[in-house]
Amino acid sequence: MTDATAPTSGETLTFGQTLKSSDFVGLGIKNGLLNIVTLGIYSFWAKTATRRSIWEKVSLNGEAFSYTGNGGELFRGFLLGMLALFAPYMAVVILTVINKLFMLLIFPLYIALIVALGAAVFMAFRYVAGRTRWRGNRFQLMGSPVKFGWSYLGCFLLFCVTLGWFAPAMSMRLSGKLWGSLSYGDKKLEWQRSAKENLYGPFTLAWLVGVAGYVGLIAMILSSMPTQPTGGVPDFAFIGRIYAFMLVYILAATLASAWYYAALMRAVVGAIRVDDARFAITVKAIDLIVLSLTNVLILIFSLGFLLPVVEARSARFVLSRLSSTGKVDLSNVRQAPPSSGADEGLADALGISTF
Known part of the structure; x- marks a missing residue:
């Protein structure tokens, strides 16, 4: 039976990339030296330069992506994020000096910190989406970071109560809330998880090794x-x-968890839908093991200077294994509204690593 919602015309999505590690060596050295001179402040501009260099070497149907973020807005967002995080804690410390009863506020603050962690993940994803363009149209992430933060808290509590066994369900549930809320312009992506990918089989091995x-x-x-x-x-x-x-x-633990993370990647990518387009990634555990170990060695022997090389290798790893079937109608896509330039600040303040 034919899907009535499938587009009668459209285009098949074909991903391409021209990423070479050698192209990022100079950028890594430049970023590293400027980070040292500026005591790390340049890291926001370094992140922007790396993203812009990677984006322009990635294409879809022969047309390159572009990244429009800038280091200044990342830095300002970081300062706002630091203020939002530490102001409440400093207030509780001061109040506790006045009256010890205010120590009771510590527990609600820790709960708020977990909610903020989830909100930071959502906002960082929204920032990168809003600063990514293809064919002149930007991506956008709909929804509320606060609601996502509460969902993150609920998943975290279930993770703790189940001694980690909720991890696969948590990853898929939160991934669905992110990817299912993403749009290219006003063309919304959908999230439809398939039961084909078994996550708990490989997760059991990783869990047992961790406990042991x-x-x-x-x-x-x-x-x-x-x-x-x-x-x-x-x-x-x-x-x-x-x-x-x-x-x-x-x-x-790295070797044992590779099977789980490979299965998780296949499950997440396989659940993303756009019109009649379906996605898949051919990644195996051994692929992740080789990538992870070589990336770690590159970072160790370069003293962290070649971080852009590692990020470019990781992007090439994903894109070279990504494929799509079916068609999507992109003929009437309308531009998405601009997003806030401070969105990634909370994630930077919390030390969450974002691509």
């Missing part, structure tokens, strides 16, 4: 406590064993 690591670390510490010297003199052999255990644990 915590149990092993606690057991190692408890078993070594009776043999520790008194007087505050550290047992360097014991510290060495802890570091070796943590290194093995991090490596094992």
